[in-house]
Amino acid sequence: MLIIPAIDIIEGTCVRLEKGDYSTKKTYSKNPLKVAKNFEDKGAEMLHIVDLDGAKTGSMKNVETILKIRRNIRIPIQVGGGIRNISDARKYLNNGIDRIILGTKAVENKTLLGNLIKEFGSKKIIVSIDVLNGKIRTKGWLGKTGINYLDFAKELKKTGITEIICTDISRDGTLTSPNLIPLKKLKELGFNIIAAGGISDTKSIEKLRKIGIRGAIIGKALYENKIRIDDFFKNNLAKRIIVCMDIKNGRVVKGKNYKNLEDAGDPVKLAGKYCKTGTDELIFLDITATIEKRKILYRLVEQIAENINIPFTVGGGIKTLKDIKELLRRGADKVSIGSAAVANPKLIRRAAKKFGSQCIVISIDPKKNGNLQEIRTESGSKKTKITALEFAKKMEKFGAGELLINSIDRDGTGKGYDIELLREISESVRIPIIASSGAGKKEDFLEAFEDGKADAALSASMFHYGKIKIPELKKYLQNNNVKIRP
């Protein structure tokens, strides 16, 4: 079921009324865009925006405010309030608004409804049925009509309308519970129903879900913090801490920028040790990756698979489907592909199809070129003129399961992850992203999760040099309200 937060606007500010009474106006924010963004961030699937000035006066007063929200968020938006003719409808629907809501006008003018459906299709047009004591109300709920809502709905059915919003005015803004009877009756007529009015807790939502309601509009309960939108989208997936090991000739090595490499030990033993401390995942990057050394890597992957019981990814020099197959067959859970994904993107499409997206991690290595984050390949030596963001989107489209976001500028500096880069990519794709390059202190991880919106964060040096222990890092993140597997 869709959970749809409501944003009601009067004179450009975000307000709530009680039972539609304008004298009860309460202003919640002067910045409706900020409110909208917050709802989107928290997981709302659609927004319900009402121009209350428009609803009351019959001419739209907040179009600019609403279109500004449209330009700045990605989830669908439905808008109502003051839409009285076809040119009003075009102002919204031709500017990216996904659906418009007609109330008053639908009651007065069914020809308009027909024309709108003809021009935009029935999916774009929703009728709001606002009911008080079984009778329809119009004009921001101030106008009495005496029309029975069911009679009206039957008439609507003939126009081709498929979806209606049913608001029980007596419950709206009251934080009680929705009135199920009109909803059920309207549903029986064959409409998709969106419920509004008095939905104030997850129990109400559960009741609506049970009777097959398509969506629920929630207003006051969210603004009054009676419920948090997160409660509807409970998500206990933990953020992951990943330890990365660079492998050369079958041994773990450490060193800055691949120079002055020192031996850091046996990968299998180190992996076992990290497992015990609560590491969520491991990545092994073969930095020799020559054909002669491949056999050493394969043997190593087998040993790791036999000895650890958490997921691990293997990367370095993967160029063909056969390379991927060999690594997966030997027990790697995922493979990480870098240069080959840039040179031959079709490889990713084929690999995702053959082995499943879940095991294809794309390693993105950008370096700043002016303001651009330009992808580099061949260990950073080759420029590509492709930006990290466009490459990320392309890889998602081609079937990548995860993106590993490096930054050549940050790598080995200990100055923290490139938060801007992380956030930009995370907000533009719908697959998990792993923050990499630059971690120097525990605060950097917190920042990657909170501001960079990363799903996982990786470091090699911090852990190998013992700058921080995994349990200590996890405790710190947990104390800062990051979801972490203890």
Added chain:
Amino acid sequence: MKIAIIDYGAGNLRSIESALKKLGQKFEIIKKPEELGDFAKVILPGVGAAKSAMNNLKKQGFSKTLAQLKIPFLGICLGLQLLSDFSYEDDVKCLSIIPGRVKKFPKFVKVPQIGWNKVNFVKESPLLDDIPNESYFYFVNSFYFETDRDFLTAESDYGITFPSIIQKDNFYATQFHPEKSGEIGAKLLFNFCKKC
């Protein structure tokens, strides 16, 4: 007592093999249903897409025999989803062992779900012996099995609440990968081997 692991070409079997080896559990990989007779229990692992998995199960002759099994069965990840009536991943008919359908996670969460998620127990089960409620297990999935509460042993939250362990009679199944879930996952596999 020996456990059969069904090899039907859906992902590598190495992790589940290593996990059983560490528990000292005897097992064998089998590819034909006729071989099932020699075993006390059976595991259906699986990573990958529903359609090719179902095709392989059919080709190898498992699709009918599995439903008749009376020995304890453990389905893992895709091995859980294949127990359903139908999967919207590739719109494919599945084994119809546990009623329900396999659906995609809603659009507002990142898909695949990759990582450690909390498992909330709903019902007692020998699988969960000595495992604390709300333990974390490792998940990798884009789809979930929508089934009746009667079959629900545990559930998890990823945008929506979905079944993470289900059971009907001798058929047990986990949406997560116990073989990749550290010591707690090993404990669950131990329970399947010794207590189910």
